[in-house]
Amino acid sequence: MKSVHLLLLLFCQSVSLMAQSELAIDGRFEDWAAIPLIVDDSKPEAVQGAIDLLQLGIADNDEYLHFYLKVDQEILWQGENRITIYLDTDDDPSTGEEIGGIGADLSFTFGERRGQLLEGKDTLALEFQHLGLVGAPSTTSAHFEWAFSWGAKAEGGQMTLPKKPFRLVIVDEVGGDMLPDEDGLRYIPTLKSRSPLPEVTFERQDSNHLRLLSHNVNRRHFHPEKKDAFTRVYQALSPDLLLLQEAYKGSADEILEYFQPALPPSRSGNWYAYRSGAEATVLLSPYPAKAVVPLGNSAAYLLQLPGHKEPQLALIALSMPCCRQDSARQAEADQILAFIRDLQTPGGTFNLPKGTPIMLAGDANLVGLKRQYHTLLEGSIQDETTYGKAFSPDWDSTPLKDLHPPHFQRPHTYTWRGNGFFPGRLDYVFYTDSVLKIGHHFVFDTVGLPKATLEKYNLQEMDAPNTYKHMPLVVDMVLE
Ligand SMILES: [Ca+2]
Ligand SMILES: [Ca+2]
Structure with a gap:
């Protein structure tokens, strides 16, 4: 049959x-x-x-x-x-x-x-x-x-x-x-050798590249017993912009004071600290935000780079509703895309100069219906009555790009590893690739890194899991 x-x-x-x-x-x-x-x-x-x-x-x-x-x-x-x-x-x-x-x-x-x-x-x-x-x-x-x-x-x-x-x-x-x-x-297995691992280097390909580190810390950031692991991880990765999710404890300024010793010198000489969204996204930045906009659990930061009056980078911190909340997660994806449409369209509440890079980064919690993924990537808004018509969210009327940061030590792209559920890709970077180039990018995990790499960067093998189950995403932006 x-x-x-x-x-x-x-x-x-x-x-x-x-x-x-x-x-x-x-x-x-x-x-x-x-x-x-x-x-x-x-x-x-x-x-x-x-x-x-x-x-x-x-x-x-x-x-x-x-x-x-x-x-x-x-x-x-x-x-x-x-x-x-x-x-x-x-x-x-x-x-x-x-x-x-x-x-x-x-x-x-x-x-x-x-x-x-x-x-x-x-x-x-x-x-x-x-x-x-x-x-x-x-x-x-x-x-x-x-x-x-x-x-x-x-x-x-x-x-x-x-x-x-x-x-x-x-x-x-x-x-x-x-x-x-x-x-x-x-x-009958072949058992052929895997190709050799790529060389593990965390450094930027060019010192001008602006490095974003996104990390869901889920309340763990101030745990005293985790301080050394957090410090070693952030020192090794040297982010210009540190974007945390679920950093509920402490004000943005307290979080800046706490982590600043682990960060490189600010590119501008100053640090700015912001917090927004119902899931406490926190941004530590060398550049000021012209606007900070809560988008449900997530939030947007419109950053003003030196020598510009208008925002030169729109950073949307994803911290979308968790687990089985499919309809809440879809509504938040719709809301975020409606915000991006407003940014790109004259009138409305917020406007960006045409061609301003837009990046969505953080914990999208995509563990349910795949429609939410397509909404974030392609602008296929589900509730068009509330959030307006579906549209293509890149400036050239194409979808955004899903960056897919890889691990160094294994051919996987998961960003969460815990008990109960399989390791999964919960954290994402989506961006307007028509106007933004990306340099080095990766999912950071210390488990399974070569010993020489751990020594070179002053890391311990359990440092990544000892911060939290979500792994940091690192992405270098090539801004004009
Ligand atoms: Ca048997
Ligand atoms: Ca595959």
Whole structure:
């Protein structure tokens, strides 16, 4: 009944892909174009309401095991589904749980964010950390990519993913669809070496570049036991503009006084400190703000650079409603875009000289419907009655650009790492790329940096997580 097209699955359904995996878990899927699909069951089956599993891709290197999955509808990957991967990690159908022709020794249900490992007669509970799981996107989507880490370990130290051939099936436990639909799939890893890491340098490419550091500190900024970690991180990153979110404690001036010793000398000789928005965004800046505008939980700062009467940079601090508040988050995205339209249109409350760079940076909390992402990027306002017509928010009537700052030490772009949910890209930089060039940019994490790098920048390996679960985003602006 299914037309399963098994590419490369000649003899015993064994697969060993020649394609080397240099894949990034970033919610973009162009990188999978070079990887042959392992299962392509693209013909949708009309099972009312149930999820149809359509395509599966697998690739690996000596560090990660990568997966691509396409389904027939937009779903939330880490909630509200019961899609389960079953792995026969000892490649022995006679051991483990019998399902789809394999003997599964390990299973993980993505929508429940938990799984289990069978060890002899014992069943051990697994969370995402025990598989080294990183996935994207964190919004709803019809396709997902994720990586497991070889040699990841369960709570008690048992290896969950040994580096050797295995069998698998993926099942939607609700509707019953299965990929592949019979006899499982056997995968022989290539275990090829990853490309060498890029050189880790935090310095600006040019000393004139204006560096913004965005960091959701969620009330942790004044914790005495975190002061050293915050100080080392900000000293290593040397921001010109420090943009904090959820800095509820202390006035803007108190926060400036507290962090100034960790910051480089101000570019103007002066420091200005502002705070706005219901989630306490705080901006420490060498340049004064001509206007500070609360936008729900978020806020806008219109900065006046030396020698100019009008604002030369519009910085919008994102701190959008969290978690399951999809409608509040959408309303705030609409409100922010309506504000950008006002900036760009003569009349109204605020005006910017044509071509003034606009940047949105901060915690967008995009963990629900992907519409919010499209609103921020493309101006697709949902509530046009309240916030006006959809429009293209760059000055040349195109969408903004999503910067996608990368990590140095791993091919991932998540900006939040905590317990309970998978690591996710919650923090974003969107900007008017028709009028603004960007220099160096990255997600800052100390975990997994080479020892020499940590020493060079006077950092300790746990400094980033010891500040907070959100990682700093660093972006250098090339202003005229
Ligand atoms: Ca990707
Ligand atoms: Ca087995």
